[in-house]
Amino acid sequence: MRHILSTLIENEAGALSRVTGLFSARGYNIDSLTVQATEDPTMSRMTIVTHGSDDIIEQITKQLNKLVEVVKVIDLNEAEHIERELMLIKVRATGKEREEMKRMADIFRGRIIDVTEKTYTIELTGPGEKLDAFIKALDASAILETVRTGASGIGRGERILKI
């Protein structure tokens, strides 16, 4: 099953490679990983999307907690949560495709953030499935380039991950 693990980790050189090293050494999967410093610059927040049986997820959580730089780990799946991913997608936009692309971007609430005579670059955020759906909705040959960040997640309501 797919899980989203949210991690608070010391913002120190090498911390990220400890996390990725752990996943590869123990044969766990990383579907995506995002990381950036929080409002407290000494701390980073990491969102790891992974999949595996409950036993594996339990081990991953324990192993992450064991890393000296990891302050806290929660499995967002354990309660309601929100996740968002950002995609930048460059598409061909010539002739009658140009109108069509703009319309599609509007339908998906994307924004066109860069324009040339031949291309649009569209910014789209949402849960991963929405981004997938957008890609599917386009003519594959019109897609020139896609960049996705992987999911960031946060608990719903009063649920807070902080030290």
Place this chain on the structure above:
Amino acid sequence: MFNYETGIEPMEISGAEIVVRCLAEEGVEFVFGYPGGAVLEIYDAIFKQNAFKHVLVRHEQAAAHAADAYSRSSKKVGVCLITSGPGATNALTGIATAYMDSIPMVVISGQVGTAGIGLDAFQEVDMVGCSRPIVKHNFLVKDVRDLAVTIKKAFHIASTGRPGPVVIDIPKDVTINKAEFSYPASIAIRSYNPPTKGHPGQIKKAAQLIGEAKRPLIYVGGGAVQGNASEEVTELVKLLNVPCTNTLMGLGALDGTDSHFLGMPGMHGTFEANLAMQYCDVLVAIGARFDDRVISVPNHFLSQPKRIIHIDVDPSSIAKRVKVDVPIVGDVKHVLTDMIAVLKETGIRPHAEGLTDWWKQVEAWRAPKCLDYAQSEEKIKPQYVMQKLWEVTNGEAIVTSDVGQHQMWTAQYYKFRRPRQWINSGGLGTMGFGLPAAIGAQLANPDAQVACITGDGSIQMNIQELSTAKQYHTPVKIILLNNRYLGMVRQWQEFFYGNRYSETYLEALPNFEKLAEAYGHIAIRVEKPQDVEAALREAFITHKERCVLLNFITDEGENVFPMVQNGKGLNQMDLPPHMSGMQQSPNENNRDYGNLC
């Protein structure tokens, strides 16, 4: 900064001096190391101090093993110092060895100057990257002002929680640059808070489960040794009058001569320990991790229903290979103390009748004496050497070993009486560990008898340390069980590869006696069983103050029994000849097997 109160201009000292001062503050007695370009400043600072002694090994792997064994035999943190590049990579095997057995160690490695890092400088290797998967934690110190705090953190992390090695990589310019020195008295790391006390609710649950047990077993691992919980283990065993098995890493946690002790479990465990592991109904695992060499295949192990209490300081050890009923995360010493208190308060004990039957069963499994072997008039049996060694040393020696058959025979036949008496590479299984380990253990225990049990293969993996033993006058006794084979591998080839002894016969062995003598030691060659005891006495008594190599020419065909083959269950052992075909299950007249859960 000028101090207006004292009027003293505080002195700035070099990074190298800071390193030395920190080690002194930590009360370090010995640093095991080997010099080189990147650590020249540190070696110069060492030259000028006398707070600790430096032990010059002959290979960096040995520095790590010696520091590791120093720690295992003394409860203190082992320290080793190596140069960048090849010095650092040479030490990796030793670091991994310590990591697998959870040994507290601080490794200081030199690094090229910060300006050179990443430019493929001479003797540059990414030590933080190379060591990452085999350390508890590591640091690269880029600013001399961070040095003292980092060293403090390293000692703290290495020695608390589940212990382990910590590497501090120090670029050369950081050892030259200057800073004010102050060593923090204590340190708090917000992201690192190892557990101590166990959850009282869980401890109560465990006591209740013990109260329901008819066939209880206590299974003790290296965590009880590293956690200094031998007294508590012994008290628990005696309070409950329950049989107990110690793993390869746990040997000595309960006195090997105690009547509750069943021997070691696992691949080369005893008949009684393995069957008790398989057929117990409540298993109390203490600082043990259900590893593959102990329980073999989890499904087979669990095919006989049992309920499990698992005490460990590392939550990730719990439910890793085997699901447990009552997990207790905490320092084993604390948890056992609390558990014993609850048991005493409530008077909870295992089911009396059940326990009586269970002991009868255990005694029945003990009766055929699975460690008996056919003594020979002509050839020296390695088991016999171990038995005689025990007698000659009164079971009191600190014993290190290498890896192979000799290691298993030591574990089986030398009845370790106390924790930290048995020093071997259990997790990584590192050949070459024994001799440098013996040197480290001897330095930590100058008055103890120290024996290194080794094989003709293993001893050659760090034989150069005979030179270190000479320089530091460590009177270790090297018990070489010389079977002219890589015996353990040969045994597998005999059992599983149709006697095709591929590359396991050691032709062109050196003349070990001459070799030992060349290094300035005493050597004794022993070819006959009747000379074994006298030779041991000569080594341990006549040459008490000297390093002696005893070259025992042993029976080359001897195998280690019992044996649980890979993929088999604990009740599917290959048994020694005198027990072949013996039933590996409980007696029929015993009640209740499989009724629980």
